[in-house]
Amino acid sequence: MENLIAKYNIPGPRYTSYPTVPFWNKEGIQKSVWIESVKQSFAESNAKEGISLYIHLPFCESLCTFCGCNKRITKNHGVESPYITAVLKEWDLYLALFDEKPIISELHFGGGTPTFFAPESLDFLLSGILDKGIIPEKHSYSFEGHPNNTKKGHLEVMAKHGFRRASYGVQDFDEKVQRSINRVQPYENVEVVTKLSRELGYNSTSFDLVYGLPFQTIGSIEGTIELVKKLMPERIAFYSYAHVPWMKGNGQRGFDDNDLPTPEGKRAMYEAGYRLLLEAGYKEVGMDHFALETDEMYISYNAKTLHRNFMGYTASKTQLMVGLGVSSISDSWYAFAQNVKTVEEYYEEIEKNEIPIFKGHLLTEEDLIIRKHILNIMCHFETDWNEEALQHKLVFEAEDRLQEMIQDGLLTIENCTLTVTEKGKPFVRNICMAFDEKLLGIKPGTQLFSMTI
Ligand SMILES: C[S@@+](CC[C@H](N)C(=O)[O-])C[C@H]1O[C@@H](n2cnc3c(N)ncnc32)[C@H](O)[C@@H]1O
């Protein structure tokens, strides 16, 4: 395993979309084209499966110095009301494109820190969103909460609106690691919110853990997982720390590069964490994700209904995902579009009654085929090209590029069916990269993505 990790640990995309954002059309997408694709997708899919909504709530009270998310640090809670007003206005702009009420099958609050907002603000936002749609009996509503500021009031309000899944940023329980990333968060805080969520009817709690942070050691990973086992959240995301200091304004300062583990140390942390999570009873579900067998994510992984989009893995699929709020990405299946990245630009666009996208990509026939294979591999660890509609010259070229990984035992290809082996699961990104010929055009020395491990 160690040799394989050394060999395959290269910069690579996380494939929350294909094409990945750096390879979207340079010319972008015309707003009218985006709008038409949303209309078409809605008409095709709303009655059948509903839509997904992602809402980005960007504010945080303090900066964690490892964070790569789009956030705005402020202690001024006066920002809540104007932001919610703008998001509701953006929702109205989308509603105007729909010829019937949207069935909101999935809803996710991401951030930033959604629990920065007062429970009353979240209540107002949720009423404004959900009153204009239909909540189907089977729905999946979730939020990302900071364990230090998620209170009973937040959980109650969201539970009232149908939320049953909470995802908490834990990262690492070691105090030295926490101090170095400016995020001191004792175990007790995580314990309180986890237990409270369960008492209030949340049936799936998820923890984000990160390996490769400053001052982390195998010991701190072991200690963290020991504490995780006391709470046994239904899901775990075990992310590789994405050190992307070349991205401007992401706040990755506050510790020295020398305080980071070596690539070998980071790989050892990954292996230790991976083994400990499996020993604790978690099953690997797609890339970076683990779930208990009883959790919907594992059930849907087994049933081959797992899906992946900009929210990460989701237990069910909708063709249309609308992202509201600053920097959110929307996916109409035929096209992607991203909202402007600063709060000021966002307000400006909304003020003009403009859907606030600033870039996007209209998928070609070829993109749609490759996207399907990459999704299959990321979600089900297999794909096939028996049907003519799934065949393409790029697929056959990928087959050639995969020969070495086949030799290394990471996958098999038989009868036009690619299956990732147990050994190959940690390398699923590398396998997908063989299908992504756009990567071949990257100039040597340009780093667009973080390392795969
Ligand atoms: C929006 S935050 C979670 C909610 C809340 N803001 C919090 O911090 O608890 C989303 C998650 O992204 C992950 N994350 C952020 N920056 C990262 C980075 N540079 N590398 C890897 N994971 C990162 C963290 O695990 C974090 O919990």
Ligand code: SF4
């Ligand atoms: S990790 Fe969460 S709380 Fe910390 S800065 Fe990033 S989004 Fe904000």
